[in-house]
Amino acid sequence: MIDVSYVKDYQNLPERKNAFLKFLAKIYFSFFRWNVKGKIPDVEKAVVVVAPHTSNWDFVHLLMFSFLVEVKVSWFGKHTIFRKPFGRLFKYFGGVPVDRSKHHNFVDKMVEEFEKREKFILALSPEGTRSPVRKWKSGFYFIASRLNIPVVLVGLDYKTKTINFLPPLYFDSSLGKEEALKKVKNLFSTFTAKYPEKFVY
Secondary structure (H helix, E strand, O other): OOOOHHHHHOOOOOEOOOHHHHHHHHHHHHHHOOEEEOOOOOOOEEEEEEEOOOOOHHHHHHHHHHHHHOEOOEEEEEHHHHOOOOHHHHHHOOEEEEOOOOOOOHHHHHHHHHHOOOOEEEEEOOOOOOOOOOOOOOHHHHHHHHHOOOEEEEEEEOOOOEEEEOOOEOOOOOOOHHHHHHHHHHHHOOOOOOOHHHOOO
């Protein structure tokens, strides 16, 4: 079983306590036998960048881990999936609806979400899709640099069945977007995706 006892000493992370979901997560990780390396930084706000992303299982592993540690991790999704009958459930699981039919600036929308909440951990994939993609999205860089909050890289390694938390990064004007993306890609290059042929960095 994954040892997450250290999270009990945390003071700042947004909590989502649910005994049933925690029990479900324990069964899940006992069955799939995944491990965790590194620790979640104890912060009120952060952008969590997850890669490689080549399978829907990536989301499930992270969601189950959030249930296990009782930390509320938010994610954005197309507004249509938040309709009845599952809309309230998705929001409880941390979903933030985004209307992609309108030309809203995603970064502005996410900055607004951060500013109106006391605690907010946003998880996203810079690849933006499970298909192979060379050009990664840079939204995490602009959100973090505008708000001066950490970027937490989470590498999913299917070869070792490990969820890897890397030390948090801080971006400012001294490191441009392209340099930041290159640095992040290099850090993720050591992890093995579920479908390695789809992971381009």
